[in-house]
Amino acid sequence: MPARTKEQDPVAIRINDRLDKLRSDSSSNRGLSGVHDRLHKVNPVEPVILAVGPRFHGRRKLQEMEKQKFRYFKQLVERNINNMTGLNEYVNEIRGLEARAREFYQLDDQMASINSDDLAEILLIDGCFIVELLRKYKNRAQLRGDDPIFRLDQLRFVLRRDLILLENQLPFFVLDHLFRKTRGPGEEDHLIPLALAFLEQIMPNQKLEVVNYIGSHEVKHLLGLVHSSWGHRFVQALGETNRVSQDDVEDIWEFIESATELKEAGVELKMMKSRSNLFSIQFNKKTGVLEMPCLCIGDYTQFPLRNLLAYEQDHLQADDQPKYVGHYLAFINCLVQSPKDVQLLRQKRVIESWLGDDAAVYNMLKGVYRFVLISAGNYSYSRVCMDVNHYCKRHRDDWMTKLKIGGGFLLFLTLVQTLFTIVSCFKGN
Structure with missing residues (x-):
């Protein structure tokens, strides 16, 4: 799909609106507590708190983590994007991966009902959240204490559990593309060591x-x-x-x-x-x-x-x-x-x-x-x-x-x- 450079991409506008609402949202992530109790009630093949990719996207019980995704996305893009034009660039690059992503999810019956805009947003937000999560874990000693994921050990455990569900995956090429796109000076050169460091405790x-x-x-x-x-x-x-x-x-x-x-x-x-x-x-x-x-x-x-x-x-x-x-x-x-x-x-x-x-x-x-x-x-x-x-x-x-x-x-x-x-x-x- 050709890149949209002369006009604001609708997905970029939609994401920016969500970020604006996030700035005025003063909620304290209370919905992310007590996740261990949920583990005993959830289907073994379904996520407890985190939807990755299109399969479980939009589930009501997973909405609290959606807010956390946008918080991480905001922190990541603020280091790399200064204006709407920059956000357009990210969206357009993700659109360029759409065909490969649809092939990745080819066995998912739900894919036929997901339009290009929705898929682009899912890949971009979910991918940036995961990349930012892995980076934060690598540098967790430097984090402030107000991040609920790094304040509560049980949250990280459940996130690991959700990230290795077979039906809850994102194409690795999307993660790797976003990782390289947002890598800063002096940061880890490769995504694989970061991913394994976070996941090994599961x-x-x-x-x-x-x-x-x-x-x-x-x-x-x-x-x-x-x-x-x-x-x-x-x-x-x-x-x-x-x-x-x-x-x-x-x-x-x-x-x-x-x-x-x-x-x-x-x-x-x-x-x-x-x-x-x-x-x-x-x-x-x-x-x-x-x-x-x-x-x-x-x-x-x-x-x-x-x-x-x-x-x-x-x-x-x-x-x-x-x-x-x-x-x-x-x-x-x-x-x-x-x-x-x-x-x-x-x-x-x-x-x-x-x-x-x-x-x-x-x-x-x-x-x-x-x-x-x-x-x-x-x-x-x-x-x-x-x-x-x-x-x-x-x-x-x-x-x-x-x-x-x-x-x-x-x-x-x-x-x-x-x-x-x-x-x-x-x-x-």
Whole structure:
């Protein structure tokens, strides 16, 4: 769409009117308090306080954060825009991204009803809010105390939760464009480190790392960035060492048994002490030790797992695309077949639970796992499963052999004792 340079863009006028109203608005963001209570009442796939993009835009319950978006937008543009002409320029640049944005949202039925002006405003306001939020977090030590987002830890937690919902995403190319457009002297050169620094606390006991070989143009959205960062070390290390032949995979490996059954079969479950990636599961065929990093489970662990899993199922359908979250959940599901298994894994420190009881952990894991679909041919833990099952079979075979030998020896002793008794009887007579 051609740029509008000689007249004021209607979206720029609309935004400017909102900014004027904001200047006279003296509300104190009371509507942003008590968000943790809302987490228990909201649909797991819907945002609690923040709408990003067109899917949830305009929801009544999310309007308080809309005011905060415009506050952040005002702070950002005042550093970069001095007049309406400058605001027109921003709007026109966003309009230039409209075709790509509509392609990004092509599976969203709601897109057909959103006109160009509305989409341009959504992309610009939401994108600038996210960019400003990430910058503020980087420099939070310098912030004043009147920003509700940085005054209340719970707000930042819920924002992280909302920012990684699959249906609540903005194209990363929009974020990156606005980031570069508004970057000041001496600021961070790239958006990815800022995004990961803010989002990493949503993940269970894991640090999100910057993936050097992934550029901004390869990132689909913030959830996709989290997925790439969280599992890249595991994917790199996996290679062919943990997989079996594609031709024979169905004949060679089966899923492992529950934690309780593995213990009975001689397998020792152990927490991996090194700060390894959560997905780095190892089995020692000689010692029978199955080592796993600790999984911390709290009230909201399901949110990142559900959305990363949904992202894998919906957008990473090629066999060579890593689906390590689903594979990990499938492995955990094998281990956890009852609350008793959760208890054992807690005792071994493989699971750290902040929930009320073992049944709650069991129900949470089963609730997430019901969405898992995996292909037997590219399962990340096929080698581990095969080695564990072989060890269990060998251990049981050894036990049966010893039982037979012991039984035979016992039978021999019984026969000797019987003969001795008979001989004693004859001698007595």
